[in-house]
Amino acid sequence: MTFKANDQVDGLFSGSVADTGVVRLTLWFAVLSSIVLLGAVGIWPEQALVFNQEGGLFETISAACLFAAGVAALWRYPGVTRLYIGLTLLLLAERELEAGVYPEGSLPFMILDGLDSVLDVTLVRVLLACVVLGGVMWHGIPTGWRAVKRRAPFMIVFIAAGCLAVIAQLLEEFTGLHGEALSSVMKARLFVMEETLEMFFSIGILASVLIGWSKSSSDETSHDKDIRAFPDPS
Numbered sequence: 001m002t003f004k005a006n007d008q009v010d011g012l013f014s015g016s017v018a019d020t021g022v023v024r025l026t027l028w029f030a031v032l033s034s035i036v037l038l039g040a041v042g043i044w045p046e047q048a049l050v051f052n053q054e055g056g057l058f059e060t061i062s063a064a065c066l067f068a069a070g071v072a073a074l075w076r077y078p079g080v081t082r083l084y085i086g087l088t089l090l091l092l093a094e095r096e097l098e099a100g101v102y103p104e105g106s107l108p109f110m111i112l113d114g115l116d117s118v119l120d121v122t123l124v125r126v127l128l129a130c131v132v133l134g135g136v137m138w139h140g141i142p143t144g145w146r147a148v149k150r151r152a153p154f155m156i157v158f159i160a161a162g163c164l165a166v167i168a169q170l171l172e173e174f175t176g177l178h179g180e181a182l183s184s185v186m187k188a189r190l191f192v193m194e195e196t197l198e199m200f201f202s203i204g205i206l207a208s209v210l211i212g213w214s215k216s217s218s219d220e221t222s223h224d225k226d227i228r229a230f231p232d233p234s
Helices: 005-043 045-052 057-076 080-096 107-119 122-150 153-181 184-211 222-229
Strands: none
Touching: 005 045, 005 153, 005 184, 045 057, 045 184, 057 080, 057 184, 080 107, 080 122, 080 184, 107 122, 122 153, 153 184
């Protein structure tokens, strides 16, 4: 009997190191670019308002990234227990855009208005809630915990994107609470920084989905590992 497990592990480890190196370089480039862009909109907030209006460039990029992430998640992670990933991202993309910013009768207006009408149905909301909450409990929490313990790159990106969303929400809350005491320039600065951070969040979520785990890795159990530990009968 011969053991093939070590050879397989060595090959897998080498590939993982190479992939991780590329991912890290890409992440550093993305972080530096994000800092530069965030600094630019903070220095010139009034000029950046052009890109941060409702239905503007940044909001469109956010919605497009979330939509692409939702489609990618449905394709990369099939199955009922993983359906919540794609559905949640598609719902976030729909929430990012409002029908009212588009001319009445236009295609985007009709699509968004139709989706709003469907999502207002109580039965639809209940079904979506069951799918999302069930998927999070059954698949999301266990998989996320394994990813945290292994320091998976996609989880690092996901957590970083979540932190950006929290900061953006805090900026919005701060503006709402202290808006009367802020100058118009400061309000504009906080608003454009909030919208920019939300765009970064969407891009980060898309990157996290694309990096991801393969089905074999994310669904692996201790039983699967035990089986691989046995010698190959050949």
